[in-house]
Amino acid sequence: MKAVTWHGKRDVRVEEVADPAIKEPNDAVIRVTSTGICGSDLHLYEVLGPFMAEGDILGHEAMGVVEEVGSAIGNLKPGDRVVIPFNIACGHCHMCGMELYAQCETTQVREQGMGAALFGYTKLYGRVPGGQAEYLRVPEAQFGPIKVPDGPPDERFVYLSDVLPTAWQAVQYAHVPDGGSVTVFGLGPIGQMSARIAHHLGHRVIGVDGVHARLEMARRHGIEVIDASEISDVPEEIRHRTAGRGTDSVIDAVGMEAHGSPAAKIAQTLTGLLPGAVAAPLMTNAGIDRLAALSQAIDSVRRGGVISVVGVYGGMTDPLPMLRMFDRGITLRMGQAHVKRWISALMPLVGDDCDPLGVMDLTTHRVPLEQAPMAYEMFQKKADGAVKILLKP
Numbered sequence: 001m002k003a004v005t006w007h008g009k010r011d012v013r014v015e016e017v018a019d020p021a022i023k024e025p026n027d028a029v030i031r032v033t034s035t036g037i038c039g040s041d042l043h044l045y046e047v048l049g050p051f052m053a054e055g056d057i058l059g060h061e062a063m064g065v066v067e068e069v070g071s072a073i074g075n076l077k078p079g080d081r082v083v084i085p086f087n088i089a090c091g092h093c094h095m096c097g098m099e100l101y102a103q104c105e106t107t108q109v110r111e112q113g114m115g116a117a118l119f120g121y122t123k124l125y126g127r128v129p130g131g132q133a134e135y136l137r138v139p140e141a142q143f144g145p146i147k148v149p150d151g152p153p154d155e156r157f158v159y160l161s162d163v164l165p166t167a168w169q170a171v172q173y174a175h176v177p178d179g180g181s182v183t184v185f186g187l188g189p190i191g192q193m194s195a196r197i198a199h200h201l202g203h204r205v206i207g208v209d210g211v212h213a214r215l216e217m218a219r220r221h222g223i224e225v226i227d228a229s230e231i232s233d234v235p236e237e238i239r240h241r242t243a244g245r246g247t248d249s250v251i252d253a254v255g256m257e258a259h260g261s262p263a264a265k266i267a268q269t270l271t272g273l274l275p276g277a278v279a280a281p282l283m284t285n286a287g288i289d290r291l292a293a294l295s296q297a298i299d300s301v302r303r304g305g306v307i308s309v310v311g312v313y314g315g316m317t318d319p320l321p322m323l324r325m326f327d328r329g330i331t332l333r334m335g336q337a338h339v340k341r342w343i344s345a346l347m348p349l350v351g352d353d354c355d356p357l358g359v360m361d362l363t364t365h366r367v368p369l370e371q372a373p374m375a376y377e378m379f380q381k382k383a384d385g386a387v388k389i390l391l392k393p
Contacts, residue, residue: 010380014372027073035390044121061131061158087339089101089102146343149351160339169337181248183301221358
C-alpha cells in the first residue's frame with residue numbers, strides 16, 4: 001500500500017510499504033477514505049524528529065471502511081464505516097473506567113513514561129503506524145472505532161477522530177461560566193472548533209491569530225477576533241474589551257511553536273540539528289517550548305480564571321511565572337483529549353443537517369495522498385489559505 005512516511009526534518013514521502021494485517025484477536029483493518037494533517041503532525045515535521053525513525057508512517061486522524069476483523073471482535077464487521085480515535089484505548093481498564101482514555105493502562109507506553117499509545121506519533125507514544133495511508137491496522141478495535149452512518153460525506157464525521165473531541169474537551173476544561181467569556185489563542189483547526197463550540201454553548205468568544213485566512217474563517221462563524229499581526233499588546237487589548245479584567249477563561253490552542261519566543265526558537269532549531277541519540281534525552285529533560293502563547297494566556301485571563309491548554313508542549317523544565325499565577329489565582333488544565341468521552345455530545349451535532357458547528361466549513365484543501373509532501377509544506381507555511389488539509393487515499 002501507499003503511505004506517508006517520515007525521513008527527516010521537513011522530509012515526508014509517499015512510499016510503498018507492507019499492507020497491515022491482523023496481529024491480535026481484537027484488531028481490525030480499515031481501508032482509509034479520508035485522513036487529516038494535524039498541527040501536531042507539524043511538530044514531527046519540524047521539532048520532534050529525534051523521537052522518529054526513518055520510515056515511520058504518519059497520521060492520527062483517519063476514517064474509513066472496515067476490511068477485516070480479528071476473532072475477538074463482535075461489534076464490527078467488514079463494510080462498517082468508522083472513525084478512528086487518535087488515542088488507542090481498551091475501554092475496560094481502571095483509567096478507561098474513569099473515562100480518562102488518553103491514560104489507558106492497557107496501551108500506556110511505560111518504557112517512555114507516557115500515556116496511551118497514539119497512531120502515527122513517535123516512539124514516545126508507541127510508534128504505532130499511522131493513518132496517512134491506504135490501510136490502517138486498528139488495535140483495541142473492540143472499543144475504539146466509532147461507527148458512523150453511510151451517506152453523508154466524510155467531512156461530516158472525520159473530525160471526530162481528533163479535532164472535535166479535542167476542541168470540546170478544551171472548552172469543558174476551560175470552565176467558562178454561564179454567559180461568560182473565553183479567549184482562544186490560535187485559530188488553526190483546533191482553535192477554530194474550540195471557538196465555535198464555545199460560541200454554540202452561548203459564551204462570548206474572542207479569537208486571536210495573525211493569519212488572515214484563519215481570522216476570516218472565524219469571523220464567518222460569529223467569532224470576535226483580534227489580529228495579532230496588527231496589535232502589539234494582545235492581553236492589553238483583551239482587557240480593554242472586558243472592562244479591564246480579562247476573559248473568564250482562555251484556551252491556548254497554539255503550543256510549543258508559538259511565534260514571539262525567539263530564544264526558544266533558536267534552542268529548538270539547534271537541538272533539532274543534533275544526532276537523535278543526543279537530542280532526544282535533551283528534549284525530554286530540558287525546556288524547549290516557545291511559551292509566548294501561554295504567557296499571553298496568563299496575562300489575558302481574569303483573576304480567578306481558568307486556562308485550558310490544548311496546544312501540544314514538549315519541554316520538561318519550561319519556566320512558568322508561578323508567583324504571578326498564584327497571586328492571580330489561575331487554574332490550569334491540560335492534556336490529550338479523551339476522545340470517546342465526548343462522542344455522545346458531539347454525534348448529534350455532526351449528524352444535524354443544519355451543521356451547527358460548521359464542520360463542512362473547516363477543510364480548505366482536499367489533496368490526493370500522493371501529494372502529501374506538498375500538502376505538509378503548504379500547511380507548515382500557512383500558504384494558499386491553508387487551515388485544514390484532508391488527504392484522500
